[in-house]
Amino acid sequence: PGPGVTTEWLRHRIDQLECLEVDPSLADSLQRRFQATNVSVRCGDAAAMPYENCSFSSVVAFTMLHHIPTPKLQDQFFHEAYRVLRPGGIFAGVDSLPSLLMSIFHIRDTLVLVSPDSLVQRLKDAGFSHAQVEVGSGRFRFSARRSVDNVPKVLEHSFISSAS
Numbered sequence: 001p002g003p004g005v006t007t008e009w010l011r012h013r014i015d016q017l018e019c020l021e022v023d024p025s026l027a028d029s030l031q032r033r034f035q036a037t038n039v040s041v042r043c044g045d046a047a048a049m050p051y052e053n054c055s056f057s058s059v060v061a062f063t064m065l066h067h068i069p070t071p072k073l074q075d076q077f078f079h080e081a082y083r084v085l086r087p088g089g090i091f092a093g094v095d096s097l098p099s100l101l102m103s104i105f106h107i108r109d110t111l112v113l114v115s116p117d118s119l120v121q122r123l124k125d126a127g128f129s130h131a132q133v134e135v136g137s138g139r140f141r142f143s144a145r146r147s148v149d150n151v152p153k154v155l156e157h158s159f160i161s162s163a164s
Contacts, residue, residue, distance in 0.1 A: 001019040001020075001021050001026070001030055001041065002021070002026065002064070003026070004029075004030050004033060004034070006062045007019055007030065007034065007039060010060075011034070011037060011038055011039050014038070015038060016038050016040075017038060017039045017040070018039075018040050018042070018051075018056070019034075019039060019040065019041045019042070020041075020042050020043075020044050020045075020046055020049060020050075021041060021042070021043055021044075022043070022044065022045055022046070023043075024043050027041055027042065027043035028043075046061075046064075046068065046077045046080065046081075047068065047073045047074075047076040047077045047080060048076070048080065049080045049083070049084055051084045052084070053083055053084065054084070054085065054086045054087070055084045055086070056084050056085055056086065056089060057085075057086055057088075057089050057090075058085070058089055058090045058091070058092070059081040059084060059085055059089070059090075059091045059092075060091075060092055060093055061077075061081070061091075061092075061093030061094075061095070062093055062094055063094060063095055063096060063139075064093075064095070065077075065093065065095040065114045066095055066096060066102075066106075066110070066111055066112055066113050066114065067109075067110045067111075067112075068110070068112060069110050069112060070112060071112065074112070074114060074122075075122060075125070075126065078091075078122060078123055078125075078126035078128075079126045079127070081126070082126045082127040082128055082146055085146040086146070087146055087147065087148040088145065088146065088147075088148050089145070089146045090143060090144070090145055090146075091123070091128060091143065091144045091145070091146070092141070092142065092143040092144075093141065093142055093143075094139055094140065094141040094142075095113075095114055095139065095140060096113065096138060096139050097113070097116070097135070097138055097139060097140060098113055099138060116133045116135050116140040116142075119131070119133050119140075119142055120132065120133055120142075123142070123144045127146065127147075128144035128145060128146060128147075129144070129145050129146075129147040129149075130143075130144060130145040130147075131143070131144035132144070
């Protein structure tokens with residue numbers, strides 16, 4: 001969530017929003033800002049999410065992948081996104097492409113850019129299906145789905161039952 005710009009936009013479009021912010025001071029600020037709204041804020045690491053398996057219908061990552069300090073931790077985040085998604089859930093996001101402006105903007109900050117060319121395979125390696133990446137001017141967006149296949153029958157049944 002960072003300063004909460006996207007959080008503010010999203011909260012008006014969904015029933016409940018859970019945010020995970022790694023920086024304790026930003027998390028505290030966001031908790032105060034969104035108190036008594038449909039937004040819950042937790043301080044935590046996206047590569048080790050403090051949520052139960054199959055907790056969410058969607059996971060989004062807006063311009064934050066490049067802030068994860070290593071490709072290994074980025075991959076761990078993809079695995080965590082898969083883990084916390086319900087079967088059929090969507091993982092989607094956007095991030096930046098290399099540019100001089102990005103390099104300047106991130107002086108003294110983490111900048112580990114994700115290559116859109118390898119992202120589909122990395123998402124598949126995390127378990128996702130239907131992974132796709134679209135490259136635009138200065139950015140790329142992606143989406144993938146946690147398949148309903150390959151989940152225990154009890155979980156699949158309870159998910160389908162709760163949706164009907």
